[in-house]
Amino acid sequence: MSEENQTLAQRREKAASLAELGVNLYSNGFKPANTTRELLPKGDSLAPQEAEPGGAGYSIAGRIMAMRKFGKAAFCTLADTGGQLQIYVKKDILGDEVFETFKKWDIGDIVGVEGTLFKTKVGELSLQAHRITMISKSLRPLPDKWHGLTDVETRYRQRYVDLIVTPETRETFRKRVDIIRLVREYLIGKDFMEVETPMMQPIPGGATAKPFKTYHNALDMELYLRIAPELYLKRLLVGGFERVFEINRNFRNEGLSTRHNPEFTMLEFYQAYATYEDMITLTEKMISSICHTVNGTMKITYQGTEVDLTPPWTTLTMDEALVEIAGIDREILVDDEKLMALVKAKGIQLEEQAGPGKAKTELFELLVEDKLINPTFITSYPTEVSPLARKNDLDPSVTDRFELFITGRELANGFSELNDPIDQLARFEKQIAERGEDDEIHPELDADYIRALEYGMPSAAGEGIGIDRLVMLLTDAPSIRDVILFPHLKPEAKLQQEREE
């Protein structure tokens, strides 16, 4: 690779000259005994210019984030995973020879330092270097220490650089990890067991979405990356695992946006002998408690909008939401002709076979969704748009289903499960018969799933929660790409050119 760049050439030369001095640029033996996080509190009891009594030796390793060099001494800011500590390097302590090698250190290098603690004149705890070790010589300059990295494209493509220089990015992904761990702990605490079901499926089911297709050579068959784990998790209910959950990736071959990444992380959980109301209670408790743990409060701000996650949350049926929030006359909702006329008046295009349930759902999406800022459960979804949910015992035109909306966005979807194999088969067949014009969405009959139901699935309720969207909410992230370490982007033209050369 021919890099014409001057800065890079200089760094390479510097690295070469360090190697000539006998320094191993990529040494492998240094094991820090301490961390910055653990050393920092030791400064609390020291006065400026005071050394730690006893002069104990410590060692830390990390990346040099800043350097202030004087002729025969220097201060370096060294960052490790938990924080930063200042290093003070003095020629008369290291000796002439070692100090010569120190002079060739750069911002970005990863080094190990052994020494003693003291406080400087201005009161900053510092590690006085007695021995120094080069662990990894950096050949590329870090972004501007003051402005950091603001170009979003570079931040997404070179997340490693973003993580080095942007504390907020590190914070967001730490929180993401915490949130997922807390979800796990919460469900395990409720006797759920975590399972893994196929991501490569012969029939992509459990949702309506365009799948990715792939091919298995040895089996000579097409497979799909899953769009949802739902049908497999419910097979486990049949098998007698009464509480199961899975947190993992789903894949949907659709457009990208600030809310959609082709692969995204989904939590799905199923509980036997529970109803959708139990899921509502669980969701409310789980999300609010996780928010409190992660943010220290249940009152958060999302992109400038205040959101209160303190339970209890509001619950409305879809009809109630259409009346109370969209201001639609109750009479219209029970009169199919008037309903269809309203839909047309609102400019919504419905497919021919669409019935009143689909019409209401479209109206809801258009008129209600973005007004649901504080957490709101919408229940009584039309059966027409809920092929896997159990019909309501009193009104079979709706299902025992809910969706959760926060900041105008769908965050969760759950329902009492349909466990009648005959009803399920009929609904699958209807779904296939009424498939839309889109060739890429092709519902297929999952005969094995029906067979499983025929053995008997306990009554149950289940739910899916979009983990990326939950993390966005709890970290105040404007785009899903801000909560996915390596979001999907088109390849860089420049890099590809270089590869071809």
Added chain:
RNA sequence: GGGUCGUUAACUCAGCCGGUAGAGUAUCUGACUUUUAAUCAGAGAGUCGCGCGUUCGAAUCGCGCACGACCCA
């Protein structure tokens, strides 16, 4: 897929009505043994995203393309 905006040094950004590219950080050289956006003096660094066109002359104007951001479908 459509619209708007963006792409200039490694990073952050200027660059007006077209006249041959500029700052800060970073880097290099020199001074400096308690600094913290260290300081002082000097220096180097650019296919101005890519291509075509208009023009005596294009970072600047026009068209196309690539990549990205946001909005819409």
